[in-house]
Amino acid sequence: MGTLSLPVRLALPEEAQAGSVVSLRLLLQHPMETGYRIGEDGARIPRHILTTLRVSYGNRMIANLTLRPAIAANPYLALSFIADQTGLVTLEVEDDRGAKLMETRLLTVVP
Amino acid sequence: MHPRRSPKWCLTLCLTLGVGLSLSAGAAQSGLAYLGEELKALQADPFANPGLLWVDRGAALWQASPAPEVPACASCHGAPESLREVIPTLPRWNAATQRLENLEGLIRQCQSERQHQPPAPFESEALLALTTRLAHGARGLPLSAAVAPEAAPALARGEAFFRERRGQLGLSCADCHERYKGARLRGDRISEGMINGFPIYRLTWQTLGSRHRMFRWCNEAVRAEPYPFGAGPYLELELFLRHRGAVIPLETPAVRR
Numbered sequence: 001m002g003t004l005s006l007p008v009r010l011a012l013p014e015e016a017q018a019g020s021v022v023s024l025r026l027l028l029q030h031p032m033e034t035g036y037r038i039g040e041d042g043a044r045i046p047r048h049i050l051t052t053l054r055v056s057y058g059n060r061m062i063a064n065l066t067l068r069p070a071i072a073a074n075p076y077l078a079l080s081f082i083a084d085q086t087g088l089v090t091l092e093v094e095d096d097r098g099a100k101l102m103e104t105r106l107l108t109v110v111p
Numbered sequence: 112m113h114p115r116r117s118p119k120w121c122l123t124l125c126l127t128l129g130v131g132l133s134l135s136a137g138a139a140q141s142g143l144a145y146l147g148e149e150l151k152a153l154q155a156d157p158f159a160n161p162g163l164l165w166v167d168r169g170a171a172l173w174q175a176s177p178a179p180e181v182p183a184c185a186s187c188h189g190a191p192e193s194l195r196e197v198i199p200t201l202p203r204w205n206a207a208t209q210r211l212e213n214l215e216g217l218i219r220q221c222q223s224e225r226q227h228q229p230p231a232p233f234e235s236e237a238l239l240a241l242t243t244r245l246a247h248g249a250r251g252l253p254l255s256a257a258v259a260p261e262a263a264p265a266l267a268r269g270e271a272f273f274r275e276r277r278g279q280l281g282l283s284c285a286d287c288h289e290r291y292k293g294a295r296l297r298g299d300r301i302s303e304g305m306i307n308g309f310p311i312y313r314l315t316w317q318t319l320g321s322r323h324r325m326f327r328w329c330n331e332a333v334r335a336e337p338y339p340f341g342a343g344p345y346l347e348l349e350l351f352l353r354h355r356g357a358v359i360p361l362e363t364p365a366v367r368r
Contacts, residue, residue, distance in 0.1 A: 007164055007167065007168055009158060009163060009164060009167065011158050025158055025159065027158065027159055027161065027163070027164060029161075029164040029168075031317075032317075072314075072317060073317035073318065074161045074164065074317065074318075076159050076161070
């Protein structure tokens with residue numbers, strides 16, 4: 001249920017054992033243009049980067065990242081956390097031109 | 112013959128005598144063989160290979176009708192895999208038009224004639240996504256050596272292009288990709304110039320690029336004037352490279368430096 005033009009590949013297991021480490025993997029299509037480069041017409045290419053990545057699990061925020069220009073295009077991001085309760089994992093990504101992505105997946109924790 | 116030679120010894124020989132070396136004697140190899148372990152792993156990763164973003168997008172475009180009352184690609188062709196046998200035979204000779212046609216050309220032709228839409232521009236996200244999705248469906252199939260008899264002159268011109276010195280540097284494709292394959296060019300290892308992984312995700316570009324973009328890039332690198340996308344000389348070169356690389360399996364989307 002992406003809301004606006006941020007193509008993404010998201011990998012998260014649907015089920016995990018209680019207490020196990022789960023990894024969330026993310027591949028986003030984005031130019032990550034630094035704003036420092038000069039184009040073929042001699043003009044500066046305007047900055048266009050992802051700025052925010054937030055991940056919540058259940059009712060807790062488990063990651064809140066401010067992204068900077070020094071990241072290559074089409075960034076791959078991965079983070080891991082301990083599965084302790086069945087709950088929704090929500091991913092929010094924003095860039096500096098208003099594009100947003102919001103994805104929600106259910107993580108079922110089995111004893 | 113020496114069954115085992117250390118790469119260092121070979122490189123020394125190469126630099127002192129100007130003799131080419133290959134990673135393994137004789138058999139043609141995909142550019143994959145010239146990558147480091149990290150990039151090999153990235154290409155093989157079914158999640159993190161960045162080219163897969165275009166595969167996803169291409170799959171969506173394949174299903175989508177470009178305008179009301181206009182058939183989607185899938186309406187006529189079914190699954191992209193239905194064309195997998197065709198992909199390794201491209202570019203091929205079209206007897207009706209008496210010209211070579213490659214994958215980009217065929218898609219653009221379909222867009223204008225069957226979908227009555229303006230064809231997607233070369234190197235546009237849409238065209239890259241569709242070509243990547245189609246070639247991805249054919250991965251594992253070997254490039255075909257088949258060349259129609261009518262295309263023999265085009266094949267010969269393609270080989271002539273490959274062997275002709277060009278640009279201010281006066282280098283031919285064959286100089287690097289045959290004579291010095293496997294040698295170092297700055298931090299890079301020179302590959303054999305195979306086309307089995309296209310469109311490729313190239314780290315230098317930070318995006319995907321077609322075979323013709325790579326030809327243009329190479330031409331510019333030797334300081335020659337590049338031809339336009341889809342130009343006759345590039346189609347002939349593409350035909351020759353397909354023929355030359357026959358038996359190497361397709362591996363789209365490949366990751367390259």
